[in-house]
Amino acid sequence: MAQRTVKTENIKTLRDWVERWPKATNLGFDPVTREPTIYDTTKERIKVSSIPWKREADTITVLAQPSRFSADAVIAATSRYTKIRDQRDQMRTAGEGQLRAAEQNVLDAWRTYRAAPVATRAPLRRDILSAELAIQQLEKAMAPKGRAIVWWGNPDEKDKRMVSTYVPPMPVGRRGLSLVSGEEPVATEKV
Secondary structure, three states: OOOOOOOHHHOOOHHHHHHHOOOOOOEEEOOOOOOEEEEOOOOOOOEEEEOOOOOEEEHHHHHHOHHHOOHHHHHHHHHHHHHHHHHHHHHHHHHHHHHHHHHHHHHHHHHHHHHOOHHHHHHHHHHHHHHHHHHHHHHHHHOOOOOEEEEEOOOOOOOOOEEEEEOOOOOHHHOEEEOOOOOOOOOOOOO
C-alpha cells in the first residue's frame, strides 16, 4: 500500500492540516514547539512549514508569575484584572445602600418582635421571615457571576453535608489572555 503525502500548498490553515493529518505521512508535530508541521517527502523529514499555535495564558497565572511572561502580557493581564475588579467594586458600592437598608429592616423586625407582647408575636414572625428573605434575594442578586457552590460530606446524610461558596477573583470566561498579540480578547461573559 502506497503511503499518502500532502502537497504543501494545500495546507494553509489549521483546519486543512487537521483534515489530512492522521492519513498523511508528511504531516506531524514539531518535536520542540509541538506545532502542526508539514515536512518534505524525503526520508530526512525536513520541515517545510508549520502552523503556529495561538498561545493563551490564564490572567491569574500571568499575574502570579510575571517573570515567566513578556511585559506586554503582564500589562494586558494587569489591565484586565483591574477593569474587572473596578466593575465589581462599583457594583458593590452601588448595592451597599440597598443592603444596609435591608439589614436595617431585619433588625427593626426583630426589635418589634421582641418588644411585642407574647400573645401578638406570631404574626410578627412573618415580618422577620420576609425581611430575611428580602436580604437573601438581594445578596444573591449582588453576588458575582461565576461563583461555585460546593457541597461536601456524605451525600447520603443530607443533614450533615456542608456547603461552601467559592467566588473566583475573576470570571473563568474572562481569564484567557492572548500571548501572541498581548491584546485582550473579546469577553465571552459579562461581570
